[in-house]
Amino acid sequence: MEIADLVSLNAVIPKLKASSKKQALQELSSHAAKFVGHPAHQIFDVLRGREQLGTTGIGQGVAIPHGKIAGLDRIYGFFARLAAPIDFESLDGQPVDLIFMLLAPETAGADHLKALARVSRLLRDQRVCDKIRGSNNADAIYALLTESPASHAA
Numbered sequence: 001m002e003i004a005d006l007v008s009l010n011a012v013i014p015k016l017k018a019s020s021k022k023q024a025l026q027e028l029s030s031h032a033a034k035f036v037g038h039p040a041h042q043i044f045d046v047l048r049g050r051e052q053l054g055t056t057g058i059g060q061g062v063a064i065p066h067g068k069i070a071g072l073d074r075i076y077g078f079f080a081r082l083a084a085p086i087d088f089e090s091l092d093g094q095p096v097d098l099i100f101m102l103l104a105p106e107t108a109g110a111d112h113l114k115a116l117a118r119v120s121r122l123l124r125d126q127r128v129c130d131k132i133r134g135s136n137n138a139d140a141i142y143a144l145l146t147e148s149p150a151s152h153a154a
Contacts, residue, residue, distance in 0.1 A: 006077030057090025066102040
């Protein structure tokens, strides 16, 4: 599973303004609602429920909020680079400025886990994150997210 299978150019927000974890999740939920055919409040409730189980802030300024929603036809990815870092209760205690949200069908079991692993692997690469942080537009960020893994090693 490739990142390009999960996220489209119009699902990238290059400078999301949010002052809290809750606001960031609300903004991402509103953005996602336009694409997945579910109301923003339903998406937000799923994400909030997942965060109550434990933070999705994985460290190094990265969070991967995710959840399953009945009736989705595939796994959807949404990416936001925040205008300013926010507290996300991350595992390393560091603020978050890169968020990759995944929404999956309730039946997506193994595919959901594969998507999480793929996104996590990409965003644990400090070089990729540094390049994303240095990019100011959706096109550049999308290109960085979706280029082949071998390209990141160069």
